[in-house]
Amino acid sequence: MPQSELVIDVRGVTKRFGGKTVVDGLDMQVRRGEIYGFLGPNGSGKTTFLRMLCGLLRPDAGQGVCLGHDIIGQSQLIKPQVGYMAQRFSLYEDLTVDENLNFIAALYGLAERRQAVGQVRARMGLEPFRRHLAGALSGGWKQRLALACCLVHRPKLLLLDEPTAGVDPKARRDFWDQVHLLTAEGVTALITTHYMDEAERCHRLAYIAYGQLLAKGAAEEVVAAEGLNTWSASGGDPHALRRALEGAPGVDQVAPFGNTIHVSGRDPVALSRAIEPLLGDYQWRQVETSLEEVFISLMQRAGKKP
Numbered sequence: 001m002p003q004s005e006l007v008i009d010v011r012g013v014t015k016r017f018g019g020k021t022v023v024d025g026l027d028m029q030v031r032r033g034e035i036y037g038f039l040g041p042n043g044s045g046k047t048t049f050l051r052m053l054c055g056l057l058r059p060d061a062g063q064g065v066c067l068g069h070d071i072i073g074q075s076q077l078i079k080p081q082v083g084y085m086a087q088r089f090s091l092y093e094d095l096t097v098d099e100n101l102n103f104i105a106a107l108y109g110l111a112e113r114r115q116a117v118g119q120v121r122a123r124m125g126l127e128p129f130r131r132h133l134a135g136a137l138s139g140g141w142k143q144r145l146a147l148a149c150c151l152v153h154r155p156k157l158l159l160l161d162e163p164t165a166g167v168d169p170k171a172r173r174d175f176w177d178q179v180h181l182l183t184a185e186g187v188t189a190l191i192t193t194h195y196m197d198e199a200e201r202c203h204r205l206a207y208i209a210y211g212q213l214l215a216k217g218a219a220e221e222v223v224a225a226e227g228l229n230t231w232s233a234s235g236g237d238p239h240a241l242r243r244a245l246e247g248a249p250g251v252d253q254v255a256p257f258g259n260t261i262h263v264s265g266r267d268p269v270a271l272s273r274a275i276e277p278l279l280g281d282y283q284w285r286q287v288e289t290s291l292e293e294v295f296i297s298l299m300q301r302a303g304k305k306p
Protein backbone atom coordinates (compact mmCIF):
# COMPACT_ATOMS: atom_id res chain seq x y z
CA MET A 1 0.00 0.00 0.00
CA PRO A 2 1.56 3.39 -0.93
CA GLN A 3 2.41 5.41 2.18
CA SER A 4 0.53 8.42 0.78
CA GLU A 5 -2.73 6.49 0.99
CA LEU A 6 -2.33 6.05 4.71
CA VAL A 7 -4.03 8.82 6.64
CA ILE A 8 -3.09 7.14 9.92
CA ASP A 9 0.11 5.13 10.16
CA VAL A 10 1.27 4.67 13.74
CA ARG A 11 3.21 2.00 15.54
CA GLY A 12 3.81 1.04 19.14
CA VAL A 13 1.63 3.82 20.53
CA THR A 14 1.62 3.58 24.31
CA LYS A 15 0.09 5.60 27.12
CA ARG A 16 0.44 5.13 30.85
CA PHE A 17 -1.56 6.84 33.56
CA GLY A 18 0.18 6.50 36.90
CA GLY A 19 1.55 2.96 36.87
CA LYS A 20 -1.14 1.63 34.55
CA THR A 21 -0.56 1.03 30.83
CA VAL A 22 -3.81 2.04 29.20
CA VAL A 23 -2.72 1.82 25.54
CA ASP A 24 -0.05 -0.79 25.02
CA GLY A 25 2.02 -0.66 21.86
CA LEU A 26 -0.84 -0.15 19.44
CA ASP A 27 -0.29 -0.20 15.66
CA MET A 28 -2.88 1.22 13.30
CA GLN A 29 -2.97 1.91 9.58
CA VAL A 30 -6.01 3.60 8.08
CA ARG A 31 -6.36 4.43 4.39
CA ARG A 32 -7.78 7.58 2.89
CA GLY A 33 -11.56 7.37 2.45
CA GLU A 34 -11.86 4.41 4.78
CA ILE A 35 -14.38 3.94 7.58
CA TYR A 36 -12.36 2.26 10.27
CA GLY A 37 -14.20 0.84 13.27
CA PHE A 38 -12.47 0.86 16.62
CA LEU A 39 -14.01 -1.53 19.11
CA GLY A 40 -13.28 -2.85 22.53
CA PRO A 41 -14.80 -3.15 25.99
CA ASN A 42 -15.30 -0.14 28.25
CA GLY A 43 -12.00 1.19 29.51
CA SER A 44 -9.92 -0.62 26.90
CA GLY A 45 -8.15 2.57 25.79
CA LYS A 46 -10.03 3.66 22.66
CA THR A 47 -10.67 7.27 23.68
CA THR A 48 -7.11 7.61 24.96
CA PHE A 49 -5.82 6.40 21.60
CA LEU A 50 -8.00 8.84 19.65
CA ARG A 51 -6.79 11.69 21.83
CA MET A 52 -3.18 10.77 21.10
CA LEU A 53 -3.83 10.71 17.37
CA CYS A 54 -5.11 14.25 17.25
CA GLY A 55 -2.54 15.71 19.62
CA LEU A 56 -4.72 16.15 22.70
CA LEU A 57 -2.52 13.69 24.60
CA ARG A 58 1.15 12.93 24.19
CA PRO A 59 2.07 9.23 23.81
CA ASP A 60 4.69 7.86 26.22
CA ALA A 61 6.09 5.67 23.45
CA GLY A 62 5.47 4.93 19.82
CA GLN A 63 5.63 6.91 16.65
CA GLY A 64 3.95 7.57 13.39
CA VAL A 65 2.07 9.98 11.25
CA CYS A 66 -1.49 11.22 11.08
CA LEU A 67 -2.44 13.16 7.92
CA GLY A 68 1.22 13.18 6.96
CA HIS A 69 2.39 14.84 10.18
CA ASP A 70 4.32 13.39 13.07
CA ILE A 71 1.92 12.63 15.93
CA ILE A 72 4.42 13.78 18.52
CA GLY A 73 6.26 16.74 17.03
CA GLN A 74 3.63 18.15 14.68
CA SER A 75 0.33 17.85 16.49
CA GLN A 76 -0.39 21.55 15.81
CA LEU A 77 -0.52 20.72 12.11
CA ILE A 78 -2.81 17.73 12.67
CA LYS A 79 -5.46 19.40 14.84
CA PRO A 80 -6.88 21.81 12.23
CA GLN A 81 -7.48 18.93 9.82
CA VAL A 82 -9.31 16.70 12.29
CA GLY A 83 -12.97 16.73 13.28
CA TYR A 84 -13.17 15.19 16.76
CA MET A 85 -16.56 14.24 18.15
CA ALA A 86 -16.09 13.52 21.82
CA GLN A 87 -18.14 10.92 23.64
CA ARG A 88 -20.21 13.32 25.66
CA PHE A 89 -22.44 15.88 23.97
CA SER A 90 -20.09 18.84 24.04
CA LEU A 91 -22.15 21.59 22.45
CA TYR A 92 -23.56 24.65 24.13
CA GLU A 93 -27.08 23.67 25.06
CA ASP A 94 -28.20 27.24 25.71
CA LEU A 95 -27.04 28.43 22.29
CA THR A 96 -29.08 27.90 19.14
CA VAL A 97 -28.06 25.58 16.33
CA ASP A 98 -26.79 28.54 14.30
CA GLU A 99 -24.96 30.04 17.25
CA ASN A 100 -23.18 26.74 17.91
CA LEU A 101 -22.13 26.43 14.27
CA ASN A 102 -21.02 30.07 14.04
CA PHE A 103 -19.07 29.74 17.26
CA ILE A 104 -17.14 26.73 15.95
CA ALA A 105 -16.50 28.50 12.64
CA ALA A 106 -15.13 31.49 14.55
CA LEU A 107 -12.92 29.24 16.69
CA TYR A 108 -11.32 27.88 13.54
CA GLY A 109 -10.96 31.39 12.16
CA LEU A 110 -12.63 30.44 8.90
CA ALA A 111 -12.54 33.14 6.23
CA GLU A 112 -15.84 32.25 4.57
CA ARG A 113 -17.69 31.70 7.80
CA ARG A 114 -21.26 32.23 6.59
CA GLN A 115 -20.73 30.04 3.57
CA ALA A 116 -19.10 27.23 5.59
CA VAL A 117 -21.89 27.26 8.18
CA GLY A 118 -24.59 27.41 5.50
CA GLN A 119 -23.14 24.45 3.65
CA VAL A 120 -22.83 22.21 6.65
CA ARG A 121 -26.27 23.23 7.93
CA ALA A 122 -27.84 22.28 4.61
CA ARG A 123 -25.85 19.08 4.37
CA MET A 124 -27.02 17.90 7.77
CA GLY A 125 -30.64 18.99 7.24
CA LEU A 126 -30.46 21.44 10.13
CA GLU A 127 -32.19 24.35 8.32
CA PRO A 128 -35.54 23.95 10.11
CA PHE A 129 -33.80 24.06 13.50
CA ARG A 130 -31.59 27.11 12.98
CA ARG A 131 -33.07 29.07 15.86
CA HIS A 132 -33.74 26.12 18.15
CA LEU A 133 -31.69 25.81 21.30
CA ALA A 134 -29.28 22.90 21.03
CA GLY A 135 -30.46 21.67 24.42
CA ALA A 136 -34.04 21.41 23.17
CA LEU A 137 -33.21 19.12 20.23
CA SER A 138 -33.98 15.39 20.33
CA GLY A 139 -31.07 12.99 20.83
CA GLY A 140 -30.82 12.24 17.11
CA TRP A 141 -30.75 15.92 16.13
CA LYS A 142 -28.24 16.77 18.83
CA GLN A 143 -26.00 14.13 17.38
CA ARG A 144 -26.47 15.58 13.88
CA LEU A 145 -25.57 19.00 15.19
CA ALA A 146 -22.50 17.54 16.88
CA LEU A 147 -21.43 15.99 13.57
CA ALA A 148 -22.15 19.28 11.78
CA CYS A 149 -19.88 21.09 14.24
CA CYS A 150 -17.12 18.58 13.45
CA LEU A 151 -17.51 19.29 9.75
CA VAL A 152 -17.62 23.11 9.67
CA HIS A 153 -13.87 23.44 9.05
CA ARG A 154 -13.92 20.69 6.39
CA PRO A 155 -11.61 18.23 8.14
CA LYS A 156 -9.87 15.44 6.28
CA LEU A 157 -10.11 13.02 9.18
CA LEU A 158 -13.04 12.40 11.50
CA LEU A 159 -12.41 10.88 14.91
CA LEU A 160 -15.85 9.95 16.18
CA ASP A 161 -16.05 8.58 19.71
CA GLU A 162 -19.27 6.57 20.16
CA PRO A 163 -21.14 9.09 18.03
CA THR A 164 -24.43 7.19 17.98
CA ALA A 165 -24.67 6.07 21.60
CA GLY A 166 -28.29 6.25 22.73
CA VAL A 167 -29.87 7.43 19.47
CA ASP A 168 -32.69 5.59 17.71
CA PRO A 169 -32.19 3.26 14.72
CA LYS A 170 -33.41 5.75 12.11
CA ALA A 171 -31.07 8.46 13.38
CA ARG A 172 -28.23 5.93 13.44
CA ARG A 173 -29.00 4.91 9.85
CA ASP A 174 -29.00 8.57 8.75
CA PHE A 175 -25.77 9.16 10.59
CA TRP A 176 -24.05 6.24 8.87
CA ASP A 177 -25.38 7.35 5.49
CA GLN A 178 -23.69 10.70 6.10
CA VAL A 179 -20.44 9.05 7.09
CA HIS A 180 -20.49 6.93 3.94
CA LEU A 181 -21.15 10.03 1.80
CA LEU A 182 -18.28 11.86 3.46
CA THR A 183 -15.83 9.02 2.96
CA ALA A 184 -16.90 8.72 -0.69
CA GLU A 185 -15.68 12.33 -0.95
CA GLY A 186 -12.29 11.32 0.44
CA VAL A 187 -12.76 12.05 4.14
CA THR A 188 -11.46 9.32 6.43
CA ALA A 189 -13.37 8.22 9.53
CA LEU A 190 -12.15 6.41 12.62
CA ILE A 191 -15.19 5.51 14.71
CA THR A 192 -15.54 3.87 18.09
CA THR A 193 -18.73 1.96 18.73
CA HIS A 194 -20.20 -0.77 20.89
CA TYR A 195 -22.85 -1.62 18.30
CA MET A 196 -22.20 -4.76 16.28
CA ASP A 197 -24.30 -3.64 13.31
CA GLU A 198 -22.14 -0.53 13.11
CA ALA A 199 -18.97 -2.59 13.22
CA GLU A 200 -20.28 -4.40 10.17
CA ARG A 201 -20.80 -1.11 8.36
CA CYS A 202 -17.08 -0.31 8.60
CA HIS A 203 -14.67 -1.12 5.80
CA ARG A 204 -12.21 -2.47 8.32
CA LEU A 205 -12.01 -2.61 12.07
CA ALA A 206 -9.71 -3.14 15.00
CA TYR A 207 -10.62 -4.72 18.31
CA ILE A 208 -8.68 -3.93 21.47
CA ALA A 209 -8.86 -5.06 25.08
CA TYR A 210 -6.64 -4.02 27.97
CA GLY A 211 -4.99 -1.53 25.60
CA GLN A 212 -3.78 -4.26 23.26
CA LEU A 213 -4.79 -4.99 19.70
CA LEU A 214 -6.50 -8.39 19.53
CA ALA A 215 -7.83 -8.44 15.96
CA LYS A 216 -8.03 -6.33 12.86
CA GLY A 217 -9.30 -6.54 9.29
CA ALA A 218 -12.60 -6.55 7.46
CA ALA A 219 -15.46 -7.92 9.59
CA GLU A 220 -15.50 -11.23 7.72
CA GLU A 221 -11.72 -11.59 8.09
CA VAL A 222 -11.94 -10.96 11.82
CA VAL A 223 -14.68 -13.58 12.13
CA ALA A 224 -12.76 -16.13 10.06
CA ALA A 225 -9.49 -15.55 11.95
CA GLU A 226 -11.05 -16.40 15.31
CA GLY A 227 -12.00 -19.85 14.00
CA LEU A 228 -15.16 -20.27 16.04
CA ASN A 229 -17.80 -22.87 15.16
CA THR A 230 -21.32 -21.94 16.15
CA TRP A 231 -24.47 -24.02 16.49
CA SER A 232 -27.99 -22.82 17.10
CA ALA A 233 -30.45 -24.97 19.07
CA SER A 234 -34.19 -24.49 19.28
CA GLY A 235 -37.06 -26.31 20.94
CA GLY A 236 -36.92 -28.18 24.26
CA ASP A 237 -35.99 -26.40 27.46
CA PRO A 238 -33.49 -23.64 26.63
CA HIS A 239 -32.57 -23.08 30.28
CA ALA A 240 -31.74 -26.73 30.78
CA LEU A 241 -29.66 -26.65 27.60
CA ARG A 242 -27.72 -23.65 28.80
CA ARG A 243 -27.02 -25.31 32.14
CA ALA A 244 -25.90 -28.51 30.42
CA LEU A 245 -23.47 -26.76 28.11
CA GLU A 246 -22.01 -23.96 30.17
CA GLY A 247 -18.46 -24.84 31.16
CA ALA A 248 -18.52 -28.14 29.22
CA PRO A 249 -15.23 -29.06 27.51
CA GLY A 250 -15.22 -27.66 23.95
CA VAL A 251 -17.87 -25.05 24.72
CA ASP A 252 -16.46 -21.54 24.80
CA GLN A 253 -19.76 -19.63 24.85
CA VAL A 254 -23.44 -20.24 25.34
CA ALA A 255 -25.86 -17.38 24.74
CA PRO A 256 -29.59 -17.00 24.18
CA PHE A 257 -30.65 -15.47 20.85
CA GLY A 258 -34.41 -14.95 20.89
CA ASN A 259 -35.96 -18.41 20.93
CA THR A 260 -32.67 -20.15 20.22
CA ILE A 261 -29.46 -20.83 22.07
CA HIS A 262 -26.12 -20.25 20.34
CA VAL A 263 -23.21 -22.45 21.31
CA SER A 264 -19.69 -21.69 20.09
CA GLY A 265 -16.30 -23.28 20.40
CA ARG A 266 -12.95 -23.12 18.68
CA ASP A 267 -12.38 -26.87 18.60
CA PRO A 268 -15.05 -28.38 16.30
CA VAL A 269 -14.48 -31.96 17.49
CA ALA A 270 -14.72 -31.11 21.19
CA LEU A 271 -17.77 -28.93 20.49
CA SER A 272 -19.55 -31.77 18.65
CA ARG A 273 -18.77 -34.08 21.53
CA ALA A 274 -20.36 -31.65 23.98
CA ILE A 275 -23.47 -31.31 21.84
CA GLU A 276 -23.88 -34.99 21.00
CA PRO A 277 -25.76 -36.12 24.13
CA LEU A 278 -28.26 -33.28 23.58
CA LEU A 279 -28.93 -33.89 19.90
CA GLY A 280 -32.30 -35.63 20.32
CA ASP A 281 -33.87 -33.02 22.59
CA TYR A 282 -33.36 -29.95 20.37
CA GLN A 283 -33.23 -28.93 16.71
CA TRP A 284 -29.68 -28.07 15.83
CA ARG A 285 -28.19 -26.23 12.89
CA GLN A 286 -24.78 -24.79 12.25
CA VAL A 287 -24.89 -21.01 11.84
CA GLU A 288 -22.45 -18.28 10.90
CA THR A 289 -20.49 -16.96 13.83
CA SER A 290 -21.38 -13.35 14.59
CA LEU A 291 -18.95 -10.53 15.34
CA GLU A 292 -20.34 -10.37 18.86
CA GLU A 293 -19.38 -13.99 19.47
CA VAL A 294 -15.93 -13.29 18.08
CA PHE A 295 -15.38 -10.26 20.30
CA ILE A 296 -16.50 -12.16 23.38
CA SER A 297 -14.16 -14.98 22.48
CA LEU A 298 -11.26 -12.55 21.98
CA MET A 299 -11.94 -10.94 25.33
CA GLN A 300 -12.24 -14.26 27.15
CA ARG A 301 -8.92 -15.39 25.74
CA ALA A 302 -7.22 -12.06 26.51
CA GLY A 303 -8.55 -12.24 30.07
CA LYS A 304 -7.03 -15.72 30.54
CA LYS A 305 -3.53 -14.61 29.57
CA PRO A 306 -1.20 -14.41 32.54
Ligand SMILES: Nc1ncnc2c1ncn2[C@@H]1O[C@H](COP(=O)(O)OP(=O)(O)OP(=O)(O)O)[C@@H](O)[C@H]1O
Nearest residue numbers: 017018022040041042043044045046047048049087
Ligand atom coordinates in the same frame (compact mmCIF):
# COMPACT_ATOMS: atom_id res chain seq x y z
N1 LIG B 1 -6.62 11.36 32.15
C1 LIG B 1 -6.65 10.14 32.70
N2 LIG B 1 -6.03 9.89 33.87
C2 LIG B 1 -6.04 8.67 34.41
N3 LIG B 1 -6.64 7.58 33.87
C3 LIG B 1 -7.28 7.76 32.71
C4 LIG B 1 -7.32 9.04 32.06
N4 LIG B 1 -8.02 8.90 30.89
C5 LIG B 1 -8.39 7.60 30.83
N5 LIG B 1 -7.95 6.93 31.92
C6 LIG B 1 -8.14 5.49 32.17
O1 LIG B 1 -7.67 4.80 31.04
C7 LIG B 1 -8.45 3.63 30.78
C8 LIG B 1 -8.92 3.67 29.34
O2 LIG B 1 -9.89 4.67 29.19
P1 LIG B 1 -10.52 5.07 27.80
O3 LIG B 1 -11.51 6.16 28.08
O4 LIG B 1 -9.43 5.38 26.84
O5 LIG B 1 -11.25 3.74 27.38
P2 LIG B 1 -12.36 3.48 26.28
O6 LIG B 1 -11.96 2.25 25.56
O7 LIG B 1 -12.56 4.71 25.48
O8 LIG B 1 -13.66 3.17 27.15
P3 LIG B 1 -15.23 3.39 26.82
O9 LIG B 1 -15.64 2.35 25.83
O10 LIG B 1 -15.86 3.19 28.16
O11 LIG B 1 -15.37 4.78 26.32
C9 LIG B 1 -9.57 3.64 31.80
O12 LIG B 1 -9.21 2.78 32.86
C10 LIG B 1 -9.61 5.09 32.27
O13 LIG B 1 -10.08 5.17 33.58
